[in-house]
Amino acid sequence: MSNNLNGIDVAALQQFAQSVTESPAVGEARFNVKTKWEHQTRTVATVNHYSLGGENYQRHFEIAADEPEQLLGANSAPNPQELLMAALNACLSVGYVANAAAMGIKVNSLEIEADGKLDLRGFLGLNESVNPGYDEVSYTVRIDTDAPKERVEELHKVVTKTSVNLANFSKAIRMIPTLEVRNS
Known part of the structure; x- marks a missing residue:
């Protein structure tokens, strides 16, 4: 079997699963999202970090949300x-x-x-x-x-x-x- 299938590193997946089996704390994940209202029905959520196995990892993504016009929004996002x-x-x-x-x-x-x-x-x-x-x-x-x-x-x-x-x-x-x- 190839080490990479469907874009997944199979060996790394198996190794991670084994490490979680040996030490369940390694598999503890915490996610956090902060959402701010902008106007009308539009919000923007920001993802800045997550933790895995007690270690924090920085990242940055913004996710907009809005309602369609029929539900009083501006239809600017899902x-x-x-x-x-x-x-x-x-x-x-x-x-x-x-x-x-x-x-x-x-x-x-x-x-x-x-x-x-x-x-x-x-x-x-x-x-x-x-x-x-x-x-x-x-x-x-x-x-x-x-x-x-x-x-x-x-x-x-x-x-x-x-x-x-x-x-x-x-x-x-x-x-x-x-x-x-x-x-x-």
Whole structure:
């Protein structure tokens, strides 16, 4: 098997997994995003760092969000729901290509499409019995590979079992809010 499959360094992946097996603290990751409101419904989130195994790593990315005009925005960026689904799709994609590489499966192409319906009566506070979030999100994985169908089904099971964002979507996360009020 090649040391690099689907753009993944298989030996490095195996070595990292082994180091986490030997010392679970090596696999502890913490991510942080700071979001500032700009105007109307537009925000810009900034990613400056993350930590892995107790070590901090600097990086810099900005992610804009806005609502479409029909939802009182300027339509200058994807809205938070689209970014949420994009995060799900991106996480699943990483899971497919990395696990496929570890399993010796070459991926020729991969596309993931997520879809969900919201009832905005919940968000607008018009009906307390209406969930402001999704009751259901569906996603379709389109993968092109020469691997036998049974191996691809095995890959699919591994990804659905281990995807961080799929777990975040499908299980409740304990949220710990803090409100800081400044008077100008």
